[in-house]
Amino acid sequence: MTNPINxxxxxEVRLHQVNRYLYSHFIENLGSCAYDGIWVGEDxxxxxxxxxxxxxxxxxxxxxxxxxxxPGGCFADxxxxxxxxxxxxxxxxxxxxxxxxxxxxxxxxxxxMHLCEMIEAEPYLCLNIGSGTVxxxxxxxxxxxxxxxTTLANLRKQxxxxxxxxxxxxxxxxxxxxxxxxxRPEYYADLYRRFATYVKRTAGEDTKLIAVGSYQGLQDWxxxxxTAMRGxxxxxxxxxxxxxxxVGTNDLDFxxxxxxxxxxxxxxxxxxxxxxxxxAQAFSMYGHKIDVVMDxxxxxxxxxxxxxxxxxxxxxxxxxxxxxxxxxxxxxxxRLWMTNKSEAVNTLQTLIFTKGTKMILTPTYYVYExxxxxxxxxxxxxxxTNIPVFTLPDKTDHHALSICPTIxxxxxxxFLSILxxxxxxxxxxxxxxxxxxxxxxxxxxxLGTRDIRSHNTFENPYQVQPEKISNDKFDNLSSxxxxxxSITTLRLKRSGI
Ligand code: AHR
Numbered sequence: 001m002t003n004p005i006n007x008x009x010x011x012e013v014r015l016h017q018v019n020r021y022l023y024s025h026f027i028e029n030l031g032s033c034a035y036d037g038i039w040v041g042e043d044x045x046x047x048x049x050x051x052x053x054x055x056x057x058x059x060x061x062x063x064x065x066x067x068x069x070x071p072g073g074c075f076a077d078x079x080x081x082x083x084x085x086x087x088x089x090x091x092x093x094x095x096x097x098x099x100x101x102x103x104x105x106x107x108x109x110x111x112x113m114h115l116c117e118m119i120e121a122e123p124y125l126c127l128n129i130g131s132g133t134v135x136x137x138x139x140x141x142x143x144x145x146x147x148x149x150t151t152l153a154n155l156r157k158q159x160x161x162x163x164x165x166x167x168x169x170x171x172x173x174x175x176x177x178x179x180x181x182x183x184r185p186e187y188y189a190d191l192y193r194r195f196a197t198y199v200k201r202t203a204g205e206d207t208k209l210i211a212v213g214s215y216q217g218l219q220d221w222x223x224x225x226x227t228a229m230r231g232x233x234x235x236x237x238x239x240x241x242x243x244x245x246x247v248g249t250n251d252l253d254f255x256x257x258x259x260x261x262x263x264x265x266x267x268x269x270x271x272x273x274x275x276x277x278x279x280a281q282a283f284s285m286y287g288h289k290i291d292v293v294m295d296x297x298x299x300x301x302x303x304x305x306x307x308x309x310x311x312x313x314x315x316x317x318x319x320x321x322x323x324x325x326x327x328x329x330x331x332x333x334x335r336l337w338m339t340n341k342s343e344a345v346n347t348l349q350t351l352i353f354t355k356g357t358k359m360i361l362t363p364t365y366y367v368y369e370x371x372x373x374x375x376x377x378x379x380x381x382x383x384x385t386n387i388p389v390f391t392l393p394d395k396t397d398h399h400a401l402s403i404c405p406t407i408x409x410x411x412x413x414x415f416l417s418i419l420x421x422x423x424x425x426x427x428x429x430x431x432x433x434x435x436x437x438x439x440x441x442x443x444x445x446x447l448g449t450r451d452i453r454s455h456n457t458f459e460n461p462y463q464v465q466p467e468k469i470s471n472d473k474f475d476n477l478s479s480x481x482x483x484x485x486s487i488t489t490l491r492l493k494r495s496g497i
Pocket of ligand 1: 028072073074075174175296310342343348
């Protein structure tokens with residue numbers, strides 16, 4: 001235990017809103033993410049709605065997924081959308097060159113849109129810039145969004161969808177500095193100008209076009225791309241970063257120091273996002289705002305190989321990492337408006353695992369569930385005295401506690417998430433709220449385990465799940481215990497409301 005610390009919260013000051021789009025997701029035709037994980041087909045013994053697994057859709061619905069990105073990933077720049085529409089038996093079979101598997105094209109545009117409808121998420125489609133044509137990209141927009149009597153809009157109607165899908169978010173390629181064609185930023189900018197001109201004209205001014213941005217090893221991409229877009233900045237609404245951390249370490253068999261390093265490496269993520277936000281601000285001109293998104297992020301361990309379908313285990317470490325990242329995202333303000341966890345089912349830092357008829361939720365899933373009240377709340381200032389630290393082998397100190405308070409739009413509820421990163425010390429804190437209105441704790445939930453490597457399996461699916469802590473223990477706000485390696489959330493209501 002450490003000495004009691006004081007947490008001061010100032011709910012009378014609203015900083016900025018926490019965009020619920022930060023809690024968005026990403027799926028790809030990769031391994032068993034789309035196939036088996038989401039799409040099982042109508043004839044399967046697994047409960048489905050038009051071929052989409054109901055258990056997975058319900059799990060997504062419970063966490064209010066704002067946006068889902070599809071079809072990739074690397075798959076997107078080798079995907080030809082017309083392969084994936086019409087009667088399934090007639091769809092061409094292709095080889096997925098990136099993920100080395102057969103692609104039946106059974107999970108195509110209309111199936112993806114059906115998933116979005118089922119879970120009430122908005123679609124975000126990634127266009128093929130690397131190996132596709134401008135006309136192919138433009139015509140996908142027409143198929144999805146037109147209500148005119150064009151041949152493509154009529155084709156969508158024939159395929160059972162009379163109403164346009166009105167897809168608002170379009171990505172122009174994926175990692176075009178790598179699997180999307182190994183392009184230089186200047187050449188990508190030239191392609192971008194061409195594709196974006198026709199896509200925007202077809203989709204309309206309200207559409208948001210998202211350009212490929214950097215990853216942490218390629219920082220000059222963003223600046224060179226934006227410089228090369230001179231004279232056409234209105235075609236860029238956002239630049240999309242990809243950041244994977246934990247690379248080279250193990251999913252389960254990691255050292256305590258690997259865990260601490262992973263938590264400390266979140267500084268990299270914040271630095272990269274801040275850099276991109278600064279650039280986006282600098283290149284926002286003539287009344288046109290350029291924003292930043294991070295449409296792929298998460299842990300990527302040694303076990304996530306192509307042969308394994310990029311499947312890796314998901315432990316309490318992943319949950320704490322995710323919660324800590326959200327605390328940083330919340331602080332970055334409205335220039336970072338969306339992040340998409342990579343990837344939602346069976347792949348990388350997944351939320352859900354499926355095996356035949358079974359489905360289990362991972363520790364990462366529960367962070368999305370616990371943090372649901374942060375969606376659209378206002379960040380409020382918070383100060384901590386005497387904050388504990390953990391020390392890495394390189395002798396650098398890092399905060400062992402992270403706190404994020406938000407207040408609901410109507411001002412009636414305060415929501416706190418408190419993370420204790422330390423692997424052995426409980427933190428005891430006094431919480432003091434500045435305004436005099438008197439707050440009452442109405443719910444305390446906690447995700448925590450004795451072992452940071454704890455995870456859920458098909459045999460033991462509830463090893464890690466949030467528990468509700470009895471309110472009686474918290475009739476005042478002093479001496480809260482935050483156990484080691486835990487995520488605690490507190491909901492408070494103004495008394496008298
Ligand atoms: O998410 C797996 C892959 O990681 C994506 O396809 C690609 O964009 C990234 O490199």
